[in-house]
Amino acid sequence: MASAPSKLYADDVSVVVVLLDTNPFFWSSSSLSFSQFLSHVLAFLNAILTLNQLNQVVVIATGYNSCDYVFDSSSDLNRSFENGRMPVMCSSLLQKLEEFLIKDEQLSKEEPEGKIKSSLFSGSLSMALCYIQRVFRSGALHPHPRILCLQGSPDGPEQYVAIMNAIFSAQRSSVPIDSCFIGSQNSAFLQQASYITGGVHHKPQNLDGLFQYLMTIFATDLHSRSFIHLPKPVGVDFRASCFCHKNTIDMGYICSVCLSIFCKHHKKCSTCGSVFGQAQTEAASASDKKRKTPET
Amino acid sequence: MASAHVTKRAKYKTTIKDPGTPGTLRMTFEKILFVPHNPKSAGKLDVEFRYIKGQKHTKEGSNKPPWLNLTNNQNGSFIFEFENYSDLQECRDFVGKVLAKGGEVSEKPTVAYPDEQLSATEMELRIKLLQEDSELQKLHKQFVLSGVLTETEFWATRKKLLDREASKKTKQRLGFKSAMISDIKPSTDGRTNKVTFNLTPEVILQIFAEKPAVHRAFLSYVPNKMSERTFWTKYFRAEYLHSTKNSIAAAAEGAEDEELAVFLKQDDILASEARKKIRRVDPTLDMEADEGDDYTHLPDHGIFREGNKEMTESQNELYKRSLSQDINRHAAVVLEGRAVDVELEDTKAVAEALAQSKQKSSNKGESGGDTSRERLDRLSRMTEIEDLQGPNTLPLAPLCIKDPRDYFDSQQANALRTSGDALGGIEQIKCGLSTQEVYGSLRESISLIKAMGLKEPIVKPEVAHQVFDALTNSISNTKYHIGKNPQESILDRLPRKTKEELLHHWTSILELLKHFWASYPITTAYLYAKVNRLKDAMSNIYPQLEEIKGSVPSELRHQVSLLVRPMHQALDAAIQHYEASMQKRSAQSGERPNGYV
Numbered sequence: 001m002a003s004a005p006s007k008l009y010a011d012d013v014s015v016v017v018v019l020l021d022t023n024p025f026f027w028s029s030s031s032l033s034f035s036q037f038l039s040h041v042l043a044f045l046n047a048i049l050t051l052n053q054l055n056q057v058v059v060i061a062t063g064y065n066s067c068d069y070v071f072d073s074s075s076d077l078n079r080s081f082e083n084g085r086m087p088v089m090c091s092s093l094l095q096k097l098e099e100f101l102i103k104d105e106q107l108s109k110e111e112p113e114g115k116i117k118s119s120l121f122s123g124s125l126s127m128a129l130c131y132i133q134r135v136f137r138s139g140a141l142h143p144h145p146r147i148l149c150l151q152g153s154p155d156g157p158e159q160y161v162a163i164m165n166a167i168f169s170a171q172r173s174s175v176p177i178d179s180c181f182i183g184s185q186n187s188a189f190l191q192q193a194s195y196i197t198g199g200v201h202h203k204p205q206n207l208d209g210l211f212q213y214l215m216t217i218f219a220t221d222l223h224s225r226s227f228i229h230l231p232k233p234v235g236v237d238f239r240a241s242c243f244c245h246k247n248t249i250d251m252g253y254i255c256s257v258c259l260s261i262f263c264k265h266h267k268k269c270s271t272c273g274s275v276f277g278q279a280q281t282e283a284a285s286a287s288d289k290k291r292k293t294p295e296t
Numbered sequence: 297m298a299s300a301h302v303t304k305r306a307k308y309k310t311t312i313k314d315p316g317t318p319g320t321l322r323m324t325f326e327k328i329l330f331v332p333h334n335p336k337s338a339g340k341l342d343v344e345f346r347y348i349k350g351q352k353h354t355k356e357g358s359n360k361p362p363w364l365n366l367t368n369n370q371n372g373s374f375i376f377e378f379e380n381y382s383d384l385q386e387c388r389d390f391v392g393k394v395l396a397k398g399g400e401v402s403e404k405p406t407v408a409y410p411d412e413q414l415s416a417t418e419m420e421l422r423i424k425l426l427q428e429d430s431e432l433q434k435l436h437k438q439f440v441l442s443g444v445l446t447e448t449e450f451w452a453t454r455k456k457l458l459d460r461e462a463s464k465k466t467k468q469r470l471g472f473k474s475a476m477i478s479d480i481k482p483s484t485d486g487r488t489n490k491v492t493f494n495l496t497p498e499v500i501l502q503i504f505a506e507k508p509a510v511h512r513a514f515l516s517y518v519p520n521k522m523s524e525r526t527f528w529t530k531y532f533r534a535e536y537l538h539s540t541k542n543s544i545a546a547a548a549e550g551a552e553d554e555e556l557a558v559f560l561k562q563d564d565i566l567a568s569e570a571r572k573k574i575r576r577v578d579p580t581l582d583m584e585a586d587e588g589d590d591y592t593h594l595p596d597h598g599i600f601r602e603g604n605k606e607m608t609e610s611q612n613e614l615y616k617r618s619l620s621q622d623i624n625r626h627a628a629v630v631l632e633g634r635a636v637d638v639e640l641e642d643t644k645a646v647a648e649a650l651a652q653s654k655q656k657s658s659n660k661g662e663s664g665g666d667t668s669r670e671r672l673d674r675l676s677r678m679t680e681i682e683d684l685q686g687p688n689t690l691p692l693a694p695l696c697i698k699d700p701r702d703y704f705d706s707q708q709a710n711a712l713r714t715s716g717d718a719l720g721g722i723e724q725i726k727c728g729l730s731t732q733e734v735y736g737s738l739r740e741s742i743s744l745i746k747a748m749g750l751k752e753p754i755v756k757p758e759v760a761h762q763v764f765d766a767l768t769n770s771i772s773n774t775k776y777h778i779g780k781n782p783q784e785s786i787l788d789r790l791p792r793k794t795k796e797e798l799l800h801h802w803t804s805i806l807e808l809l810k811h812f813w814a815s816y817p818i819t820t821a822y823l824y825a826k827v828n829r830l831k832d833a834m835s836n837i838y839p840q841l842e843e844i845k846g847s848v849p850s851e852l853r854h855q856v857s858l859l860v861r862p863m864h865q866a867l868d869a870a871i872q873h874y875e876a877s878m879q880k881r882s883a884q885s886g887e888r889p890n891g892y893v
Contacts, residue, residue, distance in 0.1 A: 022738065024731075024734035024735045024737070024738040025734055027734070027737070027738055027741075028733070028734040028737055028738070033741055034738055034741040034742070035741035035742070035744045035745040035748075036751065038741070038742070038745050039745060039750045039751040039754060040754060040755075042750060043750060043754045086749050086750050090750070091746065094742055094745065094746055097742060098739060098742050098743075101735060101738055101739055101742070102739075104735075105731065105732075105735040108731050155704065157700070157701035157703075157704035157705060158699075158700055158701055159700070160700045160701065160703045160704040161697065161700045161703065164703075188704075188707075192707075204763075205766060206759065206762060206763055206766070208755070208756070208759045209755050209759040209760055209762065209763035210755075211754045211755045211760075212755050212759070212760040212763040212764065213763055213767070216763070216764065216767055217767070229771050229772075230771070231767065231770060231771055232771075240706055240707055241705075241706050241707075242706065243702045243705075243706050246705060246706070257695065258695065258697055260702065260703075260706075261706055270698070270702075271697055271698055271699065271702055271703075272695060272696060272697050272698070273696065273698070
């Protein structure tokens with residue numbers, strides 16, 4: 001049905017790529033149990049598929065070591081009830097999720113010590129964008145894609161570059177990234193992703209009503225969003241602070257190679273190792289020096 | 297100064313033919329006053345001297361009566377007839393003095409506005425600019441018409457605007473006509489066998505440009521060897537021979553007269569230029585291969601020109617020119633454009649200027665360097681086969697970022713701090729479970745949901761209601777949150793009138809401040825007066841700003857005052873500076889009783 005030869009996509013048909021946080025370290029400490037979370041989410045996915053016949057849902061699991069597609073409504077077409085308990089699509093999603101978790105566990109090498117590790121958000125975000133690029137290339141008329149992140153793990157600062165790149169590429173192809181944060185501390189990544197791409201960010205206060213939040217805020221298609229008041233971002237302070245002292249600064253020095261920010265002049269960039277030329281001295285050797293000299 | 301005024305009997309005439317109204321002419325430094333003897337007659341006159349631009353008068357000894365003609369700046373004139381020449385001279389000297397003084401005076405602030413000698417076109421330009429830009433017009437009306445700024449001051453800061461507008465017109469240079477010079481037909485007078493060629497400098501320039509050999513010959517022969525006239529006669533003789541298509545006759549005449557031969561032969565400069573150009577052609581192009589396609593030399597083919605067919609013959613090639621050569625050369629010259637900017641009057645000057653510009657361009661061409669080497673390079677580049685080339689490695693150093701965490705910390709620290717989760721960020725939740733345990737529990741919950749099915753109901757009605765309430769509440773609260781959305785401007789929320797007023801005040805304040813700060817340091821009395829004027833105008837703005845603040849509804853008042861504050865600050869700074877410099881001035885003037893200047 002969804003694969004009818006000529007699809008007449010109206011402006012309210014959407015492809016929703018849901019990034020599901022399956023970081024086991026987070027879920028073991030979360031107040032909301034994973035099974036509860038899944039029942040909310042599965043109901044929500046079902047609701048999206050019923051909102052419009054042509055709507056499409058893709059679920060990507062964001063694991064600790066890897067990420068993978070666990071569900072695609074365009075290929076899992078069976079919407080009948082299997083055993084009276086849940087639709088076939090849900091059980092197939094759960095099946096895939098279980099397989100994914102086993103694989104993900106096998107990939108883990110060492111015991112994480114102490115605090116909760118972040119999940120591989122950058123990977124799942126990139127996968128989502130790849131999928132969406134395929135949708136864009138599917139024809140002149142295509143459903144409107146958006147990304148919904150259901151995230152609970154803390155941010156992984158080591159993924160900063162990859163995540164920011166993904167966010168900017170989403171912004172460039174005008175794909176909004178909605179984000180719903182279900183962990184304890186809010187995620188700066190998600191806030192920024194939604195802020196930059198024009199998506200909605202929300203952190204539900206009452207996780208028992210997660211389904212209600214999802215339905216109220218994140219179920220609306222992009223076309224209808226222009227008529228609907230959604231929670232607006234409380235202004236986020238993205239002012240820069242210097243790398244050396246973590247002070248918020250208005251003016252500073254920036255490495256021309258890696259864009260690191262410093263509050264005073266350094267001889268060498270601490271991030272990428274570029275040697276900064278002294279302004280207007282040794283003009284001849286400056287060009288040599290300015291070129292990044294890789295360490296090691 | 298001799299006297300402050302002159303009074304003479306004179307007749308006032310509106311035109312030279314006018315018999316004139318008798319009366320008394322009285323001139324002071326400021327004005328000219330003419331009172332007719334007969335109070336009923338119409339010739340009463342009262343003109344200020346600053347409108348007078350110049351004077352003319354009749355000379356003693358000429359047969360004209362003693363007339364003084366004063367011209368005003370509207371190109372009108374006042375003519376006075378005096379009783380004798382001595383009166384005229386006295387008046388003339390007086391007027392001369394006043395006019396001379398007027399020139400000095402205009403630089404002093406006592407005469408408020410120096411008279412501008414504006415050409416009509418300049419005035420038009422300004423009017424046009426004002427008409428096109430309503431904001432500019434508003435400013436002009438506000439400041440110039442109210443006397444805060446003078447016309448000159450107002451436009452002085454907008455020189456760029458005027459220049460751009462003015463330069464638009466003169467940008468296009470006249471190129472060569474596209475008509476070919478070979479089409480110049482001689483005019484016959486019909487009686488004798490003489491033919492007359494009409495040569496204009498325009499045509500000569502074109503001939504020089506198209507036929508470098510003629511140009512060279514002109515430079516070397518004229519005027520040493522022959523006069524310009526004989527030169528052109530010879531030239532047209534040659535042209536005539538060409539047009540007869542009689543190459544044998546041409547060859548014969550060329551053999552007799554060596555100068556004539558110059559015009560008849562192929563242009564060697566052109567030929568060498570053509571060879572140079574051929575060298576620049578894509579080296580992989582083989583023109584000889586296409587030669588078989590040429591059919592113009594076949595019988596019944598060719599180009600019709602002037603009634604007879606032009607056929608390519610091999611004999612006497614030296615003295616033949618083909619039409620295609622002419623057309624190509626002409627096209628090249630027209631496309632090159634006119635490089636000479638000389639008044640087209642003197643042929644010699646034209647020839648020399650053209651020679652200079654040619655030299656320049658040829659220098660440019662040769663500075664390219666080793667042409668044959670360049671040609672080889674081009675050849676190898678054109679025939680390059682990618683597969684056979686080594687990898688093209690650019691000297692790049694890979695970017696290695698030691699720790700991307702720095703970026704996160706640098707940027708997100710603030711984000712987290714403001715979102716109120718800073719404490720949560722510090723407190724790391726301990727997780728004592730092992731990897732196996734956590735994965736196990738996660739799988740367990742999946743099998744649990746598999747076994748139990750979806751929760752029924754998914755959300756309890758009370759919880760759903762609660763969530764709804766909280767969401768609606770927060771959404772309705774943030775609806776009026778201002779300034780968080782970068783696309784939204786506070787100005788758009790204000791009433792239209794207020795918005796326009798605010799914007800207008802901004803532009804007018806900027807205009808005033810621009811003039812104000814440009815006047816410092818005050819070196820002349822003129823600037824001093826200007827600063828005073830500007831200061832008065834600026835202090836007038838304060839109450840207006842207050843008025844705007846008062847006129848908006850109370851919920852917007854805070855926003856408006858936020859917008860007005862920077863205006864206040866800018867004005868305050870200016871006025872503070874003004875007062876400080878005034879104090880300094882008054883302190884100095886204690887020592888210097890004469891004050892400034």
